[in-house]
Amino acid sequence: MSELAVPDLADVLAARERIAPYLRPTPLYRYPALDALAGAQLRVKHENHQPVGAFKVRGGVNLISQLSPDDRRRGVIAASTGNHGQSVAFAADLFGVRALVCVPEQANPVKVESMRALGAEVIGHGSDFDDAREHCQQLAARDGYRYIHSGNEPALIAGVATSTLEILAERPDTEVIVVPVGGGSGAAGACIVAKAVRPAIEVIGVQAAAAPAAYRSWQARALVEDVSGTLAEGLATRTAFELPQRILWRLLDDFILVSEDELTNATRVMIEKTHSLTEPAGAAALAAVLADRDRFAGRNVAVVCSGGNISPAQLMQLWAGR
Numbered sequence: 028m029s030e031l032a033v034p035d036l037a038d039v040l041a042a043r044e045r046i047a048p049y050l051r052p053t054p055l056y057r058y059p060a061l062d063a064l065a066g067a068q069l070r071v072k073h074e075n076h077q078p079v080g081a082f083k084v085r086g087g088v089n090l091i092s093q094l095s096p097d098d099r100r101r102g103v104i105a106a107s108t109g110n111h112g113q114s115v116a117f118a119a120d121l122f123g124v125r126a127l128v129c130v131p132e133q134a135n136p137v138k139v140e141s142m143r144a145l146g147a148e149v150i151g152h153g154s155d156f157d158d159a160r161e162h163c164q165q166l167a168a169r170d171g172y173r174y175i176h177s178g179n180e181p182a183l184i185a186g187v188a189t190s191t192l193e194i195l196a197e198r199p200d201t202e203v204i205v206v207p208v209g210g211g212s213g214a215a216g217a218c219i220v221a222k223a224v225r226p227a228i229e230v231i232g233v234q235a236a237a238a239p240a241a242y243r244s245w246q247a248r249a250l251v252e253d254v255s256g257t258l259a260e261g262l263a264t265r266t267a268f269e270l271p272q273r274i275l276w277r278l279l280d281d282f283i284l285v286s287e288d289e290l291t292n293a294t295r296v297m298i299e300k301t302h303s304l305t306e307p308a309g310a311a312a313l314a315a316v317l318a319d320r321d322r323f324a325g326r327n328v329a330v331v332c333s334g335g336n337i338s339p340a341q342l343m344q345l346w347a348g349r
Contacts, residue, residue, distance in 0.1 A: 031270045034185040036223040039216070042089040042185040043192060049088050049121060052193045053077060055329065060300045065316050067323040070201075071301055072194055075309055075335025079113035079141060081261075082187055082213055082333045083177075087114030089186030090175065091122050099124050104172035106130070106163035108156050108209075108260040109138025110334050111177040116147035127172065129163035131155050135260055137338045155255055157265045178210035178268030188216025194329045195224050203328045207311035208232040208241050208282070209262045211271030213333055218278035229280045233315040235262045236284040243267075245275050245282050258341075259290055261308025261334055285314040293317060295345050297332065304335040304342075 054073045061069045074082035091103065102125030105115045112128035119126035126147040130139060131154060142149050152162040160177075167174035177183070190213070194201060204221055206214040214232040221228040234242045235257035244251050244267035255265040275282075285293075290307045293314035297305040312330035316323050 031179055032181045033270070033274060034181045034188070034219060036220060038181065038185040039188040039192060039220055042085070042182070043189045045092050046085055046088045046186060046189060050077065050085060053190070055194055055197050056301070058300050061296070061313070064296065064300075065323060065328070066320045067316065067325060068327045069316065070198060070327075070329050072190060072329055072331045073303065074190060075303060075305055075332050079110070079117050080334055080336040081110035081113060082190055082331070083110045083114035083183070084117050085189050086180070086183030086186030086212065087118035088121065090180060090182035091115070091118035091124060093182060094122070094124065094173065098173040102126065102172050103175050104129070104163055104167050105175040105177065106156065106160035107177060108263060109135045109142075109336060110261055112142050112147065112149070113138055113145070113336075115175055116142040116145035119147065120145045127166070129159040129166070131159050135336060135338050138336050141336070155265065156263055157255070176268070178212050179270045181270065184212050184216050184219070184271065184274070187213050188220050190331065191217045191220035195220065198327065198329065200327050201228060201329050202326045203229045203231060203323065204331070205231045205233060205312035205315055205328060206331045207262060207308050207333045208234045209264050209308065210268045211241050211275055213331065214279060215271040215274035217331070218274055222278050230278070231315065232275065232279055232282045233311040234282070234284055235259050235290060235311070236286050238263050238265070239284055240264055241267045241272070242282050242284055244272050245279065248276050257290070258287055259307035259311065261306060262311060283315040283319070285311060285318060289314040289318050291345060294337075301332075304337055305332055306334045306337040306341070309334040
């Protein structure tokens with residue numbers, strides 16, 4: 028294992044100050060129709076209302092705002108299925124930094140269009156995130172760009188953790204926070220804040236059963252690889268990331284896998300009941316709650332809707348044949 032610094036609550040509080048001029052707090056809403064389905068007091072943290080439609084923008088602004096003059100001059104590069112890339116593109120545009128983003132060749136076109144509109148150069152490579160990531164690392168080494176890993180960056184984790192600060196400031200009676208997991212930065216950030224504020228708060232990560240690398244790594248307390256066959260590209264990683272996993276091994280209370288059918292159903296439910304667009308990864312937390320109602324019954328539960336960048340084709344597929 029490397030010596031990557033693990034962010035603490037002080038880092039998250041500093042990140043909140045850095046991002047405040049650029050990003051407003053997102054809503055934390057309760058929907059009686061969701062409560063009735065879940066049998067719990069649910070509140071949805073609407074990270075899908077961010078300017079790029081996803082939570083990762085918090086980390087991008089926090090990291091790029093702190094780049095050295097040399098890193099700004101060299102430019103930055105990242106690999107992404109879309110939301111991390113949008114985060115980097117948004118922040119690079121704010122601070123006048125050149126940005127390149129490597130994406131899978133069949134990446135979500137909504138996310139690709141957003142990255143390009145923000146001024147990033149988008150490079151399609153390979154069939155999935157890990158193919159794009161390996162190509163990204165090669166370009167960074169060859170051309171000297173500042174590589175921004177989607178998980179192994181303390182400033183990214185501190186930035187995305189500000190979402191949990193907002194949850195607990197608005198609802199200090201929150202008992203459970205349920206967070207989607209792809210690389211794990213969001214869940215790691217939630218753990219850092221929740222356990223520092225009140226250790227009794229339960230933090231639960233949720234991943235697709237069709238892409239369980241982070242789940243299996245958490246179970247094994249070792250980094251493992253697995254398949255990545257989920258429709259939720261925000262959860263589609265074949266490898267686990269070291270820094271988020273180190274935090275999750277120490278602080279995460281539990282980890283749940285959800286099926287593709289559960290993800291699809293939860294995406295439909297979230298869109299229908301909250302009246303806002305949700306991508307499948309953003310509905311993963313709700314999918315976990317609906318799959319195990321007894322576990323959450325009667326509790327104050329925050330579910331993180333991590334993103335809303337769903338393509339028109341994905342939307343049509345959700346209701347096909349119904």
